[in-house]
Amino acid sequence: xxxxxxxxxxxxxxxxxxxxxxxxxxxxxxxxxxxxxxxxxxxxxxxxxxxxxxxxxxxxxxxxxxxxxxxxxxxxxxxxxxxxxxxxxxxxxxxxxxxxxxxxxxxxxxxxxxxxxxxxxxxxxxxxxxxxxxxxxxxxxxxxxxxxxxxxxxxxxxxxxxxxxxxxxxxxxxxxxxxxxxxxxxxxxxxxxxxxxxxxxxxxxxxxxxxxxxxxxxxxxxxxxxxxxxxxxxxxxxxxxxxxxxxxxxxxxxxxxxxxxxxxxx
Numbered sequence: 001x002x003x004x005x006x007x008x009x010x011x012x013x014x015x016x017x018x019x020x021x022x023x024x025x026x027x028x029x030x031x032x033x034x035x036x037x038x039x040x041x042x043x044x045x046x047x048x049x050x051x052x053x054x055x056x057x058x059x060x061x062x063x064x065x066x067x068x069x070x071x072x073x074x075x076x077x078x079x080x081x082x083x084x085x086x087x088x089x090x091x092x093x094x095x096x097x098x099x100x101x102x103x104x105x106x107x108x109x110x111x112x113x114x115x116x117x118x119x120x121x122x123x124x125x126x127x128x129x130x131x132x133x134x135x136x137x138x139x140x141x142x143x144x145x146x147x148x149x150x151x152x153x154x155x156x157x158x159x160x161x162x163x164x165x166x167x168x169x170x171x172x173x174x175x176x177x178x179x180x181x182x183x184x185x186x187x188x189x190x191x192x193x194x195x196x197x198x199x200x201x202x203x204x205x206x207x208x209x210x211x212x213x214x215x216x217x218x219x220x221x222x223x224x225x226x227x228x229x230x231x232x233x234x235x236x237x238x239x240x241x242x243x244x245x246x247x248x249x250x251x252x253x254x255x256x257x258x259x260x261x262x263x264x265x266x
Contacts, residue, residue: 017247018044022099024092026050026079026137027106029057031207032156035234036103036241037072041065043242047072048092048099050106052079079106080128082136089140098144101245104134104155107175109213112168123171130175134182142190149194152245155183157201159260166214166222176201180256187254196253198244203260204231227262 023040027033029051037047038061047065049072051058058074065072073095077088092099107130113122134155145151158176160166165173180199187197204210204222210231214222223231237259243249244257258264 020046021101022046022048022096023101023103023245024048024050024099024137024141025103025105026133027052027156028061028103029054031209032202032205032234032237032241033103033105034061035238036105037061038064039235039238039242040101040103040245041070041072042068044070045101046070046096048096049074050079050088051076052106079133079137080125081132085133085136085140088137092141098147099141100145100148100151102138102141102145102151102153103241103245104137104153104179106133106137107156109169109172109209112213113171114168115170118171126171126175127178130172131178131182134179138186142195145195146190146193151193151195152249153186153190153195153197154241154244155179155186155197155199157183157199157256159201159203159258159264162201162258162266163264166218169213183256184254191253196244196249198249198252198254199256200237200240200244201256201258201260202232202237203258203263205234205237205259206231207234225263226260230261232259232261 023045025033025037025047028037028049037049041047049058049061062072062074075091078084110126138153157180160169160173161176161180183197183199190197204226210219240257240259
């Protein structure tokens, strides 16, 4: 996975908008994170492809970016602890330098469990992977953007954080509600430094997430309640994330964009 030069520019946008920018995309070995990393790479952004267990998927993401003339590296880390995030940030800064864009995508339901049956350990595991990681990773990289007085952070929320989630996903829903709130707090705190912080709240997205956590009949029932009568592709969410990271979204901060096919309208 050799590094090659970053391509410059993007159709229909100001020349050089993406030139020399660098991004970290957490959880980029599959699904929405993978699609986002590949789209950023296609636009000319150098991308750090984070993964925890799925090395093959991360390498595939890097290969796809490099195949289109982009630059990317894959770095492994457990982002649910301060130690893991510290090692990850050190590796990024050593091998890739300071970043301009942070996509906090890594997360998991861990397992479906009704609140009445869930253990305290499960609660903390879900909160650590979905909320603590966003807090720690943002702290690790926000200084890069403060120095430049410019940057963009996009956090991964969920429709579950708005509607309480489906069967057995109450802890996950609570964690994503926390991410949505944390996004607003970050946006208020960092706006004076020229940094925008937004979130996306996907609905039913056809990713390995549902292969792992959602039985086919449950997924079908979810989709039946979506006005558009389908689940979305990861690339459809990636388009919104990359828009939020771009200068075209220069007047958006503290926003949570719903991407759910009309499942939840507000």
